[in-house]
Amino acid sequence: MRVEDLDTPVLTVDLDALEENLDRYQDYYTQHGIGLRPHIKTHKTLAIAHMQMRRGAIGLTCQKLGEAEVMAWGGLGQDLLVPYNILGKQKLDRLVALATQARITVAADSDVTVAGLAAAVKGAGVTVGVIVDVDLGGGRTGVQSPQEAVALGRRIHDAEGLELRGIMAFPTPPAVRGGIQATLAALDKAGLPHPIVSGGSTKSALQAHEIPELTEYRAGEYPVGGAGHLREGRHTVAQCALRVVATVVSRPNDGRAILDCGSKTLSASLVQFDDGPCAGYIVEYPEARLHGFSEEHGHVDVSRCARKPHIGERVQVLPVHPCPCVNEHNELVAIRRGNVEAVWPIYARGKIR
Amino acid sequence: MRVEDLDTPVLTVDLDALEENLDRYQDYYTQHGIGLRPHIKTHKTLAIAHMQMRRGAIGLTCQKLGEAEVMAWGGLGQDLLVPYNILGKQKLDRLVALATQARITVAADSDVTVAGLAAAVKGAGVTVGVIVDVDLGGGRTGVQSPQEAVALGRRIHDAEGLELRGIMAFPTPPAVRGGIQATLAALDKAGLPHPIVSGGSTKSALQAHEIPELTEYRAGEYPVGGAGHLREGRHTVAQCALRVVATVVSRPNDGRAILDCGSKTLSASLVQFDDGPCAGYIVEYPEARLHGFSEEHGHVDVSRCARKPHIGERVQVLPVHPCPCVNEHNELVAIRRGNVEAVWPIYARGKIR
Numbered sequence: 001m002r003v004e005d006l007d008t009p010v011l012t013v014d015l016d017a018l019e020e021n022l023d024r025y026q027d028y029y030t031q032h033g034i035g036l037r038p039h040i041k042t043h044k045t046l047a048i049a050h051m052q053m054r055r056g057a058i059g060l061t062c063q064k065l066g067e068a069e070v071m072a073w074g075g076l077g078q079d080l081l082v083p084y085n086i087l088g089k090q091k092l093d094r095l096v097a098l099a100t101q102a103r104i105t106v107a108a109d110s111d112v113t114v115a116g117l118a119a120a121v122k123g124a125g126v127t128v129g130v131i132v133d134v135d136l137g138g139g140r141t142g143v144q145s146p147q148e149a150v151a152l153g154r155r156i157h158d159a160e161g162l163e164l165r166g167i168m169a170f171p172t173p174p175a176v177r178g179g180i181q182a183t184l185a186a187l188d189k190a191g192l193p194h195p196i197v198s199g200g201s202t203k204s205a206l207q208a209h210e211i212p213e214l215t216e217y218r219a220g221e222y223p224v225g226g227a228g229h230l231r232e233g234r235h236t237v238a239q240c241a242l243r244v245v246a247t248v249v250s251r252p253n254d255g256r257a258i259l260d261c262g263s264k265t266l267s268a269s270l271v272q273f274d275d276g277p278c279a280g281y282i283v284e285y286p287e288a289r290l291h292g293f294s295e296e297h298g299h300v301d302v303s304r305c306a307r308k309p310h311i312g313e314r315v316q317v318l319p320v321h322p323c324p325c326v327n328e329h330n331e332l333v334a335i336r337r338g339n340v341e342a343v344w345p346i347y348a349r350g351k352i353r
Numbered sequence: 354m355r356v357e358d359l360d361t362p363v364l365t366v367d368l369d370a371l372e373e374n375l376d377r378y379q380d381y382y383t384q385h386g387i388g389l390r391p392h393i394k395t396h397k398t399l400a401i402a403h404m405q406m407r408r409g410a411i412g413l414t415c416q417k418l419g420e421a422e423v424m425a426w427g428g429l430g431q432d433l434l435v436p437y438n439i440l441g442k443q444k445l446d447r448l449v450a451l452a453t454q455a456r457i458t459v460a461a462d463s464d465v466t467v468a469g470l471a472a473a474v475k476g477a478g479v480t481v482g483v484i485v486d487v488d489l490g491g492g493r494t495g496v497q498s499p500q501e502a503v504a505l506g507r508r509i510h511d512a513e514g515l516e517l518r519g520i521m522a523f524p525t526p527p528a529v530r531g532g533i534q535a536t537l538a539a540l541d542k543a544g545l546p547h548p549i550v551s552g553g554s555t556k557s558a559l560q561a562h563e564i565p566e567l568t569e570y571r572a573g574e575y576p577v578g579g580a581g582h583l584r585e586g587r588h589t590v591a592q593c594a595l596r597v598v599a600t601v602v603s604r605p606n607d608g609r610a611i612l613d614c615g616s617k618t619l620s621a622s623l624v625q626f627d628d629g630p631c632a633g634y635i636v637e638y639p640e641a642r643l644h645g646f647s648e649e650h651g652h653v654d655v656s657r658c659a660r661k662p663h664i665g666e667r668v669q670v671l672p673v674h675p676c677p678c679v680n681e682h683n684e685l686v687a688i689r690r691g692n693v694e695a696v697w698p699i700y701a702r703g704k705i706r
Contacts, residue, residue, distance in 0.1 A: 007443040007706050041648060063649045084649065085602040087613075087665055090360040109603050112664040140650055141603040141611050249438040250462055250494040258494050260440075265705045268621040268677045295394055295676055296416045296437065296705065297493055311465040312440055323648055324621045328680065330703050350683050352618045352649065353360050 001340040003333075008247040008314060009261040011329040015336040017241035018048070018223055025205065025222045026055040032209040037061050037081055037198070039220030042323045044348035045332055046074040048223060053078070059103075061200075061218040065091055066351030069098060074347070077102025081198070083133065083168050083218065085113040085141065091353070092120035095128065105129035105165050105196070109141050114155045114162070121161030129165040130156045131196055136169045136179035146186035153192045165196045166215070172199030174210040184213060202229070220323060227281040227320040228271060237283060242325070243316040244280070246298065248309045257288070257309050259298030261317060266293065267324035283316040285309060290317065354693040356686075361600040361667060362614040364682040368689040370594035371401070371576055378558065378575045379408040385562040390414050390434055392553070392573030395676045397701035398685055399427040401576060406431070412456075414553075414571040418444055419704030422451060427700070430455025434551070436486065436521050436571065438466040438494065444706070445473035448481065458482035458518050458549070462494050467508045467515070474514030482518040483509045484549055489522045489532035499539035506545045518549045519568070525552030527563040537566060555582070573676060580634040580673040581624060590636060595678070596669040597633070599651065601662045610641070610662050612651030614670060619646065620677035636669040638662060643670065 003012065029036040035058035040049050049060055049071060059079025062068040068080045080102050086095050098104055099121070108114050108130050121128050132149045135142030143149050149167065157164040167183055169176060180197065187194050199208055200218035208217045224242035225235030244265055250258035263279075270277050270292065279298065280290045287304040298317070302308050309315060319325035326332065327349055334342040356365065382389040388411035393402050402413055402424060412432025415421040421433045433455050439448050451457055452474070461467050461483050474481050485502045488495030496502050502520065510517040520536055522529060533550065540547050552561055553571035561570045577595035578588030597618055603611035616632075623630050623645065632651065633643045640657040651670070655661050662668060672678035679685065680702055687695040 007441065009705055085664075087600060087602055088360065109605065110664050113602075135605055139609070140605075140647060140652065142605055144606055247440060249440055249466075252462065252488055252493075252495055253497055256492070261705070263620070263622070263677050264680050264703075267616070268623075268674065269616070270621075270623075294493060295680075299493065311438075311463050321621065324616050327617050327648075328703065328705070350617075350681065352362055352614070352681070 003245065003335050003338050003340065006245065006333060006340070008245050009265045010245050010333055011326065011331070012243050012245055012333045012335050013224065014241045014243065015334050015341060017239055021223045021225070021239055021241060022051055022055055025219065026057070028206055029217065030056060034208050034214055035216035037216050037218050039063070039200070039218045040067060040071060040348065042220035042224065042326065043332070044326055044346045045344045046076070046347060047342065047344045049074070049076050058216060064351055064353060065094055065098065066353050067348040068102070068104065069094070070348040070351060072098060072102040079103045081105045083107040085109060087113060087116055092116055096120050096124045096126055099126035099128050105131060107131050107133040107168055108152065108156065109133040109143050111152065111155060114152060114159065118159035118162055124161065127161060127163055129163045131165050131198060132156070132167045134167050134169045134179070134183050136176040138170050140170065142169065146183045149183050150186045150190045150192065153187055154190065157192055164193055166194035166198065168198035168200070171201035171204060172211060172214070173204040174207050177211045177213070180211060180213050224322050225318070226322045227278060227318045230281055230318060231273060240318045242322045243283070243318060244325070246315055246317055248311055248313045248315065251311050255301060255303035257300040257302045259300060259315065259317070260296065261298045262293040262296045264295045264328055266298065266317065266319045267321060267328055269321035269324055271320045278320055280320050281318040283318065285315065356598065356688050356691050356693065359598065359686060359693070361598050362618045363598050363686055364679065364684070365596050365598055365686045365688050366577065367594045367596065368687050368694060370592055374576045374578070374592055374594060375404055375408055378572065379410070381559055382570065383409060387561050387567055388569035390551070390569050390571050392416070392571045393420060393424060393701065395573035395577065395679065396685070397679055397699045398697045399429070399700060400695065400697045402427070402429050411569060417704055417706060418447055418451065419706050420701045421455070421457065422447070423701040423704060425451060425455040432456045434458045436460040438462060440466060440469055445469055449473050449477045449479055452479035452481050458484060460484050460486040460521055461505065461509065462486040462496050464505065464508060467505060467512065471512035471515055477514065480514060480516055482516045484518050484551060485509070485520045487520050487522045487532070487536050489529040491523050493523065495522065499536045502536050503539045503543045503545065506540055507543065510545055517546055519547035519551065520549070521551035521553070524554035524557060525564060525567070526557040527560050530564045530566070533564060533566050577675045578671070579675040580631060580671045583634055583671060584626060593671045595675045596636070596671060597678070599668055599670055601664055601666045601668065604664050608654060608656035610653040610655045612653060612668065612670070613649065614651045615646040615649045617648045617681055619651065619670065619672045620674060620681055622674035622677055624673045631673055633673050634671040636671065638668065
């Protein structure tokens with residue numbers, strides 16, 4: 001079957017591009033002696049996670065427990081990191097169960113989280129690793145100072161069934177090195193172990209070596225790229241493996257084309273670039289601007305295109321943010337040189353708990 | 354089971370609020386003699402569609418063929434409108450099959466679409482209704498003038514197996530009345546029938562009577578409201594039936610709270626209000642600002658809250674755009690006065706084709 005035989009809109013991944021990205025990034029981390037722990041939130045797909053592990057990844061990152069459960073039953077539970085505060089009886093029960101199936105590390109940034117983890121594992125006969133989430137300017141979760149990191153690290157270290165495994169931060173551009181060093185120095189002074197020093201974000205993934213303290217790195221989008229990575233020069237068009245194949249369903253006037261993919265296909269991600277809002281990049285029409293969407297329509301300004309698309313024509317759209325885009329879909333169609341090689345279920349889709 | 358027993362994040366609908374909205378809007382349309390044709394893209398759920406039909410809806414609107422197929426097998430194929438250009442052999446084959454199961458009307462705004470429809474139904478022994486999509490300033494799909502509407506209407510009218518059923522526009526605030534009148538006058542002059550004159554959008558749903566030419570109205574969000582409708586006074590907090598129950602998972606500092614719902618729970622919809630970006634409204638903390646998200650984190654500024662949420666506390670979030678929010682979820686939990694009355698599968702989720 002050819003890609004042209006697929007009805008649209010359809011989520012596809014180009015296997016040549018995917019494999020090249022996987023090799024390139026794995027080579028970088030191998031070369032620099034940093035563990036690559038791919039973030040499966042981007043693709044949520046067992047097949048790609050297996051490809052990542054086979055290339056030398058040290059384990060996987062999952063943002064929610066439900067994603068980790070899928071990876072575990074999918075044969076990928078060797079070493080899972082869930083960089084998230086796990087709270088509440090239902091999730092803690094699931095975490096203890098998962099720890100019997102997989103090696104698991106979670107993150108914590110509060111006494112409340114650590115107390116819950118400690119109570120859940122007590123007497124359960126399992127070990128759960130914990131890393132301290134440190135806020136180095138990302139402005140999301142994380143303790144706010146080396147002193148807080150030490151205090152929380154000690155609680156983890158002292159809790160039966162929990163194992164202090166180090167620290168994490170998000171994101172980790174080179175500029176945060178000082179914060180990492182300060183945190184590690186404080187932990188060292190307190191005699192607390194930190195075998196894991198985990199950085200993250202594809203944006204600075206190839207600068208990880210500029211923070212030699214990092215032992216491992218969480219990157220999600222590197223296998224597939226996207227319109228943002230293209231714009232910022234991290235991926236070429238050819239390296240942007242994730243593509244929504246869409247059809248032009250309307251050409252109301254000379255300057256406007258409407259695609260059959262909107263926010264329920266691409267996700268509602270709309271990025272403000274210098275030249276206006278962008279919902280994706282159209283491979284066949286680089287001058288076109290996919291500047292907005294309705295739920296099932298992509299709104300394209302084609303006024304700057306010399307040749308203009310006709311109704312019924314198919315185009316490939318690089319989503320502006322691959323992760324939520326993938327999460328709209330049940331299946332990912334793997335393509336090589338135009339041939340459909342596989343249809344992969346996106347089993348971790350919708351695993352928000 | 355109580356709502357407090359559900360793990361978070363979880364998508365819920367308050368049944369008292371839902372039913373009140375359904376009654377209120379149906380009463381309005383009944384009173385004004387306009388047919389209400391609810392748009393199921395918002396809830397994608399058979400149970401709610403049945404509630405809408407039982408209250409007197411004349412039929413349902415589905416934005417994609419796949420949604421219409423779900424409604425047909427769900428016992429709701431009495432009168433389905435798909436206001437979309439259906440193109441390509443695969444969808445046309447499905448449309449013909451669906452027309453044996455349901456009364457179906459689609460929209461068209463080009464000769465290409467009409468030619469495809471005509472070829473598909475020819476000799477198939479089915480009738481497909483077609484309405485002309487008219488662009489009255491919405492800037493999406495639709496013919497650009499009454500003259501184009503007449504030309505396309507005539508092609509539909511003359512095609513064997515197609516039945517010209519009128520016109521549609523989106524959106525249809527009172528200001529577009531002149532455009533509708535001009536289009537209808539042109540059709541009348543050409544002797545073309547227009548039993549359906551279809552308006553749409555919840556924003557102007559209760560102004561439909563200001564365009565007396567409308568025979569029916571497509572509204573999607575009215576059953577559930579949302580943060581945008583709340584802000585603009587169309588729904589009160591109590592009338593906003595769709596609520597994501599979330600847990601505070603981190604309180605990194607005094608001004609920041611992080612929820613366990615991000616763009617994969619609420620959708621990536623971020624609306625720019627006067628006072629900044631908004632991803633949702635937190636019922637228990639009206640002064641809080643849910644100003645952004647990561648995929649699994651909601652980023653909340655609680656600096657203006659007198660009382661501040663603690664880690665582990667649960668809150669209800671009104672999404673800023675209910676339709677893509679629902680599309681992130683597999684199930685919708687129906688709640689009445691805190692009791693779980695049903696768990697509804699969102700069968701039309703992900704039906705992008």
